[in-house]
Amino acid sequence: MKRVLIVDDSATTRALIVATIEEMEGFETIEAPNGFEALKRLPQQRLDLIVTDINMPDINGLEIVHFVKHHPQYKSIPLIIVSTEGSEDDVKKGLELGASAYVKKPFEPDVLRSTIRQVIKS
Amino acid sequence: MAERRKDDTLREFLAESEELLETLHQNLRVIEQSPDPSSVAPETLNAMFRSAHTVKGMSGVMGFAAVSDLSHSLEDVMDRVRMGKLAMSRSLLDALGDAVDMLGRLIASSSSGQPPADAEVVLQRLREAMTVQPSAVLMERPLGIDQEILKVLTEYEDHRLQENVKAKNYLYEIRAHFRFDDFDKALSKLTTKVQSAGEVITTLPSSGMSSKDGIGFTLLVGSKCDREGLAQLLADEVVELVAIGGQEFALSKTLAPQENEAVSARSLSQTIRVDIARLDGLLNMLGELVLSKAVIAQIAKDLMQVGGCLGPAMELHKAAQSLEHRVSGLQEGLIEIRMIPVAQLFDRSIRAIKKIARDLDKEIQVITSGEETKLDKSMVESIADPLLHLIRNALDHGIESKDDRRRSGKHEVGTIHLSAAQKGNTVVITVADDGAGINLAKVYQTALAKKLAVPDKEYSQKEIINFLFQPGFSTAETVTEMSGRGVGLDVVARHLAKLNGLVEVETELGRGTRFILTLPITLVIIKALIVRVGFQIYAIPISAVSESVMADHRQVVTVGRRHVIQLRDHTLALLRLNELFNVASSDIPQDRLYIIVVGLAEKRLGLVVDAIEGQQEIVIKSVGAMLQGIPGIAGATELGNRKTILVLDVGALIEEVVGQKMSIPLAA
Numbered sequence: 202m203k204r205v206l207i208v209d210d211s212a213t214t215r216a217l218i219v220a221t222i223e224e225m226e227g228f229e230t231i232e233a234p235n236g237f238e239a240l241k242r243l244p245q246q247r248l249d250l251i252v253t254d255i256n257m258p259d260i261n262g263l264e265i266v267h268f269v270k271h272h273p274q275y276k277s278i279p280l281i282i283v284s285t286e287g288s289e290d291d292v293k294k295g296l297e298l299g300a301s302a303y304v305k306k307p308f309e310p311d312v313l314r315s316t317i318r319q320v321i322k323s
Numbered sequence: 324m325a326e327r328r329k330d331d332t333l334r335e336f337l338a339e340s341e342e343l344l345e346t347l348h349q350n351l352r353v354i355e356q357s358p359d360p361s362s363v364a365p366e367t368l369n370a371m372f373r374s375a376h377t378v379k380g381m382s383g384v385m386g387f388a389a390v391s392d393l394s395h396s397l398e399d400v401m402d403r404v405r406m407g408k409l410a411m412s413r414s415l416l417d418a419l420g421d422a423v424d425m426l427g428r429l430i431a432s433s434s435s436g437q438p439p440a441d442a443e444v445v446l447q448r449l450r451e452a453m454t455v456q457p458s459a460v461l462m463e464r465p466l467g468i469d470q471e472i473l474k475v476l477t478e479y480e481d482h483r484l485q486e487n488v489k490a491k492n493y494l495y496e497i498r499a500h501f502r503f504d505d506f507d508k509a510l511s512k513l514t515t516k517v518q519s520a521g522e523v524i525t526t527l528p529s530s531g532m533s534s535k536d537g538i539g540f541t542l543l544v545g546s547k548c549d550r551e552g553l554a555q556l557l558a559d560e561v562v563e564l565v566a567i568g569g570q571e572f573a574l575s576k577t578l579a580p581q582e583n584e585a586v587s588a589r590s591l592s593q594t595i596r597v598d599i600a601r602l603d604g605l606l607n608m609l610g611e612l613v614l615s616k617a618v619i620a621q622i623a624k625d626l627m628q629v630g631g632c633l634g635p636a637m638e639l640h641k642a643a644q645s646l647e648h649r650v651s652g653l654q655e656g657l658i659e660i661r662m663i664p665v666a667q668l669f670d671r672s673i674r675a676i677k678k679i680a681r682d683l684d685k686e687i688q689v690i691t692s693g694e695e696t697k698l699d700k701s702m703v704e705s706i707a708d709p710l711l712h713l714i715r716n717a718l719d720h721g722i723e724s725k726d727d728r729r730r731s732g733k734h735e736v737g738t739i740h741l742s743a744a745q746k747g748n749t750v751v752i753t754v755a756d757d758g759a760g761i762n763l764a765k766v767y768q769t770a771l772a773k774k775l776a777v778p779d780k781e782y783s784q785k786e787i788i789n790f791l792f793q794p795g796f797s798t799a800e801t802v803t804e805m806s807g808r809g810v811g812l813d814v815v816a817r818h819l820a821k822l823n824g825l826v827e828v829e830t831e832l833g834r835g836t837r838f839i840l841t842l843p844i845t846l847v848i849i850k851a852l853i854v855r856v857g858f859q860i861y862a863i864p865i866s867a868v869s870e871s872v873m874a875d876h877r878q879v880v881t882v883g884r885r886h887v888i889q890l891r892d893h894t895l896a897l898l899r900l901n902e903l904f905n906v907a908s909s910d911i912p913q914d915r916l917y918i919i920v921v922g923l924a925e926k927r928l929g930l931v932v933d934a935i936e937g938q939q940e941i942v943i944k945s946v947g948a949m950l951q952g953i954p955g956i957a958g959a960t961e962l963g964n965r966k967t968i969l970v971l972d973v974g975a976l977i978e979e980v981v982g983q984k985m986s987i988p989l990a991a
Contacts, residue, residue, distance in 0.1 A: 212596075213336040213381040220328055237507040240528055240538065244503070255477070256376055260526060267475045268528040285380050291477045298474065307383030307391070 203321060204246065205230050208239040208253040208265060209283070214306070218252060218283065221310040222317065236260020240268065248278050250321055254306075255284040255291050263295050270299035279320045283308060333434055336385055338596065340430045343374045347423045348670050350374075351416065360411040365483060365522070368411070371419075372401035372479075378426065382433070389439035390429045396449040397422050406482050409452065418448040424674065467567045469496060472527055472543055480525045480543075487522065487545030494567040495553060497542040498529075499560065506538050513560055514542070520556055521546025599700055602661055609654055610848065610942030614961050616650050617939075619643045658699070658845050665743045665752065666694035668703050668710065675711055676739060679718045686725065686736045687718065693743035698750050699845040702822065706752070706842060709818045712811060713754045713838045714739065721758030721836050731833065733757070749866055750844055755837040761830040763787045769796070783892045788828050792816045820974025823849065823864040825922055841866070851941045851970065853962070854919065854932040857906040860968045862941050862960055863930070867973040869922040871935060876914055888918070888929060895920065898980055899931040903955065921973045928977045943970050954979050 205222055207230055209215045219230045231246070233239040236259050239251070251269065255262035262282060269275045279301040282292060292303050301320045304313050350371045354363050375398040382390035400419065403409035425445045432439050468484075476484065487494060497517065501509040514523055524543040546553060550566045557564065620643040626636035669691050680687040698706075722728075722737035729735060740755040763784060770776035770790040790796055794813040819826045824842040843849055843866040851862035852871070878888050879897065886897040897918065901907070918929040941960040957972035 211339060211377050211381045213332060213339050214384050216328075216332045216335055217384045220332070236528075237510075241503075241507070254380070256373060258373065260528060261477060263475045263477060264525070264527050267471075271529075285376065285383065288478065294474070294477070306380050307386070 203228050203249040205250045205252060205317070206233060206239065206242055206248050207231070208233045208236070208251065208257070208262070210235055210254065210257045214254070214283075218313070221308075221313050222252075224310070225314055225317070228317075236262075236265055239265055243269075243272075243275055248275075250317065251278055251280045252283055252317075253280060255282060255288060255295060263291060263298060266295050266298045266300050281316060281320055283313070332385070336381060337430070337434055338598075339381065340378060342596075343378050344423065344427050344430070345667060345670075346374045347371055347426075348674065351420055351423065352670055352673070354411060354416060360413060360416055363411060365405065365486070368401065368405040369479065372398060372405050375401050378430075382430070385433075387430070387433040389442060390426065390433050393422060393426050393429060393442050393446060396446055396453075397426065400449050400452055403453070405479060407486065415452050418445075418452055420674065420677070421445050422449055424678075468494070468543070469541070471529075472496070472525065472541060475527055476525055483522065483524045484543070484545070487524065490545075492521065492545040492547055493549060493553075495542075495544045495546065495550070496565040496567060497544055497557070498539065498563040498565070499542070500537055500539045503538055506540075510540055513557075513562070516556060516560070517542060517544055517546075517553075520548045520553060597660075599661070602657065606657055606661075606848065607942070609650075609657055612650055613654065613848070613940065613942060616643070616646050617962065620647060654848060658848065659697075661699050661701070661845065662697035663700050663703055664694060665696050665698055665703065665750070668698075668707060669694050669741050669743075671707065672710060672714055672741060676714055676718065679715060683718060684725075685718065685722055687722065688736050688738050690738060690740045691742065692740070696743040696745050696750055697844075698743075698842070702842060702845065705818075705822055706824075706840070709815045710752065710754065710840070712815050713840075716812075717754060717756040717758065717836070717838075721756040721760075723759050727759075745844070746841075748844055748850055750842050752840045752842065753837055754840075755835060757835040760832040760834055760836055761788070761791070761828070762832060763830075766790055786893055788830070791828070792826075817974065817978060820867070820977065823866045823973065825867070825869070848940055848942050851939055851960075852919065853936040853939055853968075854900075854917075854930075855934040855936055856900045856904065856932050859904065859906045860936065860962070860966065861900065861932075862939075862968055862970045863919060863921065864957075864970070864973065865938065867921050868919055869927065870920045872918050872920065872929075874916045874918055876916055879916070890920070890929070893927075895927055895929045896980060897929045897931055898976065901931075901933070921977065928973075928980055930971075930976070941970065 205228060207215050207218050207222075209218065212234065215232050215234070219232065222228050222230050231242060233242050236257055239253070240260065242248075251265070253262045253265050262284065266280050266282070269278055269280060276299075280299070282295045282300045282303045283306050284292060284303070285306045296303060302316050304316050350367050353367050354360050357363050375394050379391055379394040379398050382394060397419070400409065400415075404411055404415075409415075422445050425440065425442050428440050429442060484494075497513075499510070499513055510526070514526070517523055522545045524545055527541045527543075529539040529541050544553075548556070550564065554564055619639070623636065623640040623643045627640055630636045673689050673691070676687055676689055717739055718737075722739075723731070723733075725735050728737065738757045740753070742755075743750060743752045745751075767776060767782065767787050767790075770787070770793075771778060773796065775790050775793055775796065776782065791812050792815075796813065816826055819840060819842075822842060824840060827839045827841075828836065829839070830836040843864070850865040852865050852868055854861050854863060872890065874888055879886050880888070882894070886899070887894050888897060889895075895918075917932045917935060919932060919935075920927055920929050922928075939962065941962075943958040943960055955972055955976045957970045957975075959967050960970055961967050
């Protein structure tokens with residue numbers, strides 16, 4: 202079972218990402234409504250992937266990517282940024298910081314699923 | 324996606340949109356109230372951007388194109404404003420206000436599957452705002468900031484950093500280390516403290532400093548405070564304070580973070596959202612507990628009467644008392660959770676006032692007070708429409724045209740005062756205007772013409788006002804004719820009655836009118852007057868009771884086919900509950916009558932009962948199918964002695980008696 206952490210401050214968006222991922226065989230999801238909760242989830246269980254929004258209060262997506270990619274224990278967990286267009290520079294920074302992929306919001310469920318498969322395989 | 328999941332997601336979407344719209348409105352109001360819209364706090368602008376951004380994201384994934392398009396435009400405008408590329412102005416504020424209103428309408432129509440409203444005008448205004456050329460932004464980056472931080476700054480954070488440099492603020496890095504299990508609380512506390520002296524530009528969790536059971540954070544801060552001032556502010560915190568461009572020094576307190584956690588800290592992540600239906604369920608359960616508590620208290624009382632205040636009986640009594648104490652604590656806590664400040668209601672009203680005033684070409688200033696007064700969420704929802712009705716009346720018929728106001732020596736700008744205050748178990752909301760007041764002579768004339776008033780009879784001021792609340796009192800032409808109130812006030816009164824509330828009016832010709840709404844704080848658990856009629860016991864919601872009086876039966880006279888009594892300066896219609904519910908009255912000689920005066924606006928009704936048994940908190944439950952639809956019954960409740968009793972629906976009783984729809988026993 203692959204475990205995916207979904208970080209987004211919109212409950213609606215989280216619900217739709219969860220629904221999209223759970224349609225795939227062999228995946229389960231956990232959710233975090235903000236950066237703080239995301240950081241708290243990290244040591245609680247093994248994670249295979251993190252899907253995160255960028256624009257969130259307190260701790261944003263870029264900071265999560267930075268933290269994960271600099272942490273000796275977590276740096277191997279791949280991250281996918283799911284964010285709306287309009288913040289290209291922020292997305293670029295996220296990829297530079299070590300995120301594996303970017304999926305534009307609103308997303309096509311198929312696009313998100315195939316991106317996840319690709320990222321997890323590599 | 325499974326159907327159920329879809330429904331759940333839609334519900335989630337609606338709840339979330341409602342919150343985000345509220346945030347947008349609140350922040351618009353903050354900007355509106357600031358003396359200079361172009362110098363609003365960056366957090367306010369950023370909060371608006373974030374809300375629009377989130378609505379865009381979630382409506383996009385839901386496939387609501389109209390919502391997504393409008394929130395996208397809103398986001399674009401707010402992005403420019405927060406990045407300092409577009410100045411906030413009154414006209415832009417108006418456009419944003421209309422856009423947010425339209426967004427609310429689009430969300431409602433999209434989620435209910437209706438065709439979206441035409442948002443083109445609103446969109447066009449936003450586009451026009453965007454045609455202003457963004458001013459060139461000069462990039463200035465101070466030396467000495469940790470490269471790792473710069474790599475992670477979002478565009479907006481970068482902009483905030485530059486604004487701080489431009490404002491010649493001191494820049495600091497504050498490094499802190501917290502225990503892992505409650506770092507969010509500790510960090511929020513630190514952030515709040517720092518924000519009192521400056522701006523937290525970014526918060527970077529730094530894994531380099533993290534040990535196995537802790538986590539480090541670096542805050543980039545801009546402040547007018549010099550290093551010494553900031554150090555003093557942070558004297559209780561275990562942090563490292565680095566002035567950027569200067570040398571670092573650590574605060575030397577040796578307090579361990581573990582000992583530092585007692586101070587309360589509010590964190591956004593500490594809040595959860597709960598469906599109000601779940602709270603209803605919990606309250607219902609609590610209602611059962613309240614009943615069990617009453618049963619136990621009753622048993623204890625009975626035991627003490629039999630066996631005296633000794634031994635187990637006394638112990639049980641004490642235990643029952645302590646149970647009572649805790650249950651009421653629990654009850655208060657649960658009700659408190661449902662409470663929201665009326666500020667939300669006022670915000671909505673102010674938006675409506677602005678819009679109506681614009682349509683009527685009247686200039687209005689709104690004064691609010693007591694916005695922090697709290698009311699049950701479902702009560703706030705139920706009261707929104709009647710309140711709007713009163714406001715519309717005040718603007719339409721109360722406040723005069725600019726010319727008229729000038730002529731009568733008033734300020735051209737009319738004033739509407741919305742206020743709220745808690746009084747015991749009730750909340751009083753008033754809508755006051757400084758308009759023309761109600762012309763009572765004309766109201767009387769109209770009442771005569773409509774045969775609501777009897778010629779040659781003298782009416783008190785209150786009785787004349789009472790006509791305003793009669794169904795069918797006002798029509799369009801009477802309204803214009805008397806330039807007064809009356810449009811659908813009967814509807815308002817009926818609505819209030821349903822909520823066990825009251826509406827009263829005070830008016831002075833030429834000076835203005837004040838509507839006073841009295842509402843119970845919650846509808847879930849209410850205080851009730853327990854009355855006896857024959858061998859039957861009934862509960863009457865206390866918020867609907869204005870007084871109880873004892874009268875001699877010889878005071879009762881028959882007018883038309885109705886029993887009435889003269890109570891001070893007005894005539895009170897009586898309703899004998901024993902006849903209404905067809906129960907045998909007690910054998911006690913009826914030379915004295917107990918009359919419970921229930922009032923709905925100026926319409927009052929005297930309920931004749933045999934005895935008043937006391938007051939009690941009750942939880943209203945709906946009655947079974949057998950009793951449903953019986954006029955005058957709101958529901959049932961249980962008393963401590965496990966007896967189920969009926970709760971009277973005061974609003975319906977008055978409505979039925981006044982409207983004479985019910986076949987109530989009238990005088991022969």
